Amino acid sequence: MKELFLIKLGEMVLKGQNRAAFDALLLKTIRRRLYPLGEFDVRYAQSTVYVIPKDESCDMDKAQEKLEKIFGIVAFTRAAAAEKELSSICDTATEYLATALSAAKSFKVESKRADKSFPLTSLELSREVGAAILRKFHHLKVDVHHPDLTVRAEVRDFGAYLHTDALPGAGGMPSGTGGKAAVLISGGIDSPVAAWMMARRGVELVPIHFASPPYTSERAEQKVVELLEKVAAYCGPMKMRTVSITHIQEEILQKCPEELFTVIMRRFMVRLSNKIAQDEDCGALITGESLGQVASQTMQAIRCTDAVAELPVFRPLIGTDKAEIVALAHRIGTYEISIEPYEDCCTVFTPRHPRTKPPVFVAEKAEQALEIDALVAEALETVKITPIRIK
């Protein structure tokens, strides 16, 4: 008996002329992620991706974990392959699903016959498989409305497959199909989630992290690396840019009103991100703002920062509540890392009473005290690249 994965694609199948490119990219991603786990044959037929292990040394459990994190897969099943004849299908069903069948009290069989040359109709096949199961598992009852277990038999071109309910995939679009964008990433809970959400829409990420040594530590930066590794498990390797904004912060503190510190600092972050993003051919910036969460995330403050943005700014979390963000952070696995207590560049010099609704002209006027272009150019000199790998 041979086990394999059958992968169902999501909204990708709705794409028209670009469909082939999307499929190719997804197959490539699947092959690359499974590469360390053994030899798998990955091929596409009849709207399904088949992932077939070459031999027993392939780690199917690890492969399942990898597949759960590939964007573009909406659902997948782990199935057993059978010969396209009734006796083989029945034997495989009772053998492969024995544990699940023993644990269930009731079941039903649902069949699909994609290969119309198969002699039995779907209904006839279901009946025969059901009868074979009942002959072996005497405690089971058939319940077609609310069964504990649904046994699914699929007769396809290359063979017949037996499995139970499909497992949910990560959804979204394959990485790289949605363009490239720079994501501003701190050590907090929100920005990794925002990065993940846009990556799920197929966006390739260029993470930008702002540090202010010596006010922030190596550990704070390492924390960001670990956060991004969690995201990379889904979207693939990235190259993080770390920019030191210490001097910018010192200048703002010395020359601008304290209450405007945060908004002016964020305008600098956006200016720096513009440059890095454009050098990297990014089409947008991504931030983790959620409206009204803190002083710098009011509508007015966002208008202030967007006034210097040269690219569209995507804010996937803008209408979400903290609880929803936290739930997603748990799912991605970033939450536990995010809550480690290291200072990040946003909190070091937090003013005692930040201005929550700064008009754009007030920020602009305050900034006149600063050599903006020179400060930006100087900060860009500090850019350091850290590769983020799939762990």
Added chain:
Amino acid sequence: MKEIYLDNSATTKVCDPAIAKMVSLMTETYGNPSSLHKKGFEAEQELKAARAFLAETLGAERDEIVFTSGGTEANNLALFGAATLGKRFGKRIVSTAFEHPSVLRVLEALQKEGFEVCLLKPDRSGKITKEEILGAITPDTVLVSIMAVNNEVGTILPFSEIGGALKKIAPRALYHVDAVQAFCKIPIDVRKSAIDLLSASAHKIHGPKGAGLLYVKKGIRLPARALGGGQERGLRSGTEALPAIGGFAAAAQNYEKPAKLLPQMREKALLCRTLLSGIEGVLLQSPEDALPYIVNFSLPGIRSETMLHFLSGNGIYVSSGSACSGGEKSHVLAAMGLPAEQIDSSIRLSFSRDTDETQIRTLAETIKLGSQTLMRTAQGRKKAR
């Protein structure tokens, strides 16, 4: 850039004799001391020698030394054990509010079990007198635990003068000394000071991490915390970590006697204190007669972590508060009743015998540079206006 390591109270670099000993105990004398064959016998001899030497350092007998994984385990073993033995006679425990967390957390646990724990507070200079300690002891006191040297500010407590007087007030009480920061650095004699239990650790004296000891005075039968093969007089079963233990003894053997080393260390500490006092805004938390291995200071307005990372960027490694608490507010300085901004900006420098004058001068210059260039916190800025 030359590195200057001034975090020796957190841990020290392992000295060469200890490394050599450990290598030989891992590659040659690698037997299990409990094995009956020659390999086991040789290992047992090494274990005995290590135990004998460390006992001698404390003025104790060989069979009064129980090896542990370090200071924390020794403190846990001592305090939980002493409390169990004492609970028939009373429930009062006397200690100080600025003990190491491996003492304070145990005392909290004992308090929940019904013990009445009295924690003496140091004054603003970080001191507690002998009279204050003895004054807190009542006839029904069953345990007194006093650290020999405070790990954050370096106060030397009057630990050697408590034991005798304690027995006169509370004859049943056991006296524990946490000597992790003091072992080998100042003279300790468990007999003369009437100490019943004493904890020490290898990695504070250029030995390896993973070895420590608890001195248990003859006749005291502490209950076991780990059951098994009956090693360490049945108190702590498990195959002895001989390489670490051997490294511990070798490090202690290689440590110069206090009579020779202490005067040198005093010179270093004095130089450091003098140079720091010359920097505007510096406050010293360590008392003048503190163990000269530790100098704790503050620069109010500059957060500890900021100064620490600034120094780290310049190749100088120090600690904010103590390394154990990893960034939490110092309970030691809080117990001394110091204001929040002094606590938030505190830095602990801890020297070793290898620290030299040039390093201390570089340190002071770098701190001065930091005090002039680093931005102050909002509170600090407000003050400056």
